[in-house]
Amino acid sequence: xxxxxxxxxxxxxxxxxxxxxxxxxxxxxxxxxxxxxxxxxxxxxxxxxxxxxxxxxxxxxxxxxxxxxxxxxxxxxxxxxxxxxxxxxxxxxxxxxxxxxxxxxxxxxxxxxxxxxxxxxxxxxxxxxxxxxxxxxxxxxxxxxxxxxxxxxxxxxxxxxxxxxxxxxxxxxxxxxxxxxxxxxxxxxxxxxx
Numbered sequence: 209x210x211x212x213x214x215x216x217x218x219x220x221x222x223x224x225x226x227x228x229x230x231x232x233x234x235x236x237x238x239x240x241x242x243x244x245x246x247x248x249x250x251x252x253x254x255x256x257x258x259x260x261x262x263x264x265x266x267x268x269x270x271x272x273x274x275x276x277x278x279x280x281x282x283x284x285x286x287x288x289x290x291x292x293x294x295x296x297x298x299x300x301x302x303x304x305x306x307x308x309x310x311x312x313x314x315x316x317x318x319x320x321x322x323x324x325x326x327x328x329x330x331x332x333x334x335x336x337x338x339x340x341x342x343x344x345x346x347x348x349x350x351x352x353x354x355x356x357x358x359x360x361x362x363x364x365x366x367x368x369x370x371x372x373x374x375x376x377x378x379x380x381x382x383x384x385x386x387x388x389x390x391x392x393x394x395x396x397x398x399x400x401x402x
Contacts, residue, residue, distance in 0.1 A: 241390045248386040260286045311401045318394050325383045336375035337368050
């Protein structure tokens with residue numbers, strides 16, 4: 209009989225935590241999410257390197273005349289993006305959750321992560337459109353078939369825009385797959401802290 213009364217007593221009382229206990233719990237959860245984001249950043253970097261290798265491989269397999277300059281450009285781009293990833297890594301993952309107020313620290317991480325995701329959604333399609341336009345223009349120059357009428361210019365422009373849209377949606381999809389859940393969970397932690 210006493211056991212039943214004790215169960216009823218425990219079930220009726222809501223569990224309450226102090227502010228410091230809550231911050232400790234959310235600090236642990238946030239650190240876990242930061243570890244997930246760090247792993248995703250590594251996968252993001254690996255995906256970028258694989259993409260670069262594929263582009264260079266295709267250039268050599270197709271026997272493009274400017275495959276060496278294309279390869280040099282891709283390698284330079286990989287080097288620049290590698291520096292960017294290093295900066296992003298330090299910006300996002302090196303937040304001291306113990307030194308700052310926890311909600312401020314989580315806000316800074318969420319803000320930085322959103323900034324980088326929005327930056328990708330803008331820069332990657334613009335780069336892809338520029339790269340495609342440049343390669344397409346060089347190909348048309350080699351074939352001596354530069355667009356001469358408005359219709360041909362519109363078709364070429366439509367191709368560039370299509371490449372931009374495809375790359376935008378692909379970038380958005382990859383970013384959401386890599387970072388979306390962690391971002392949502394950190395935003396949820398932030399709302400629960402307030």
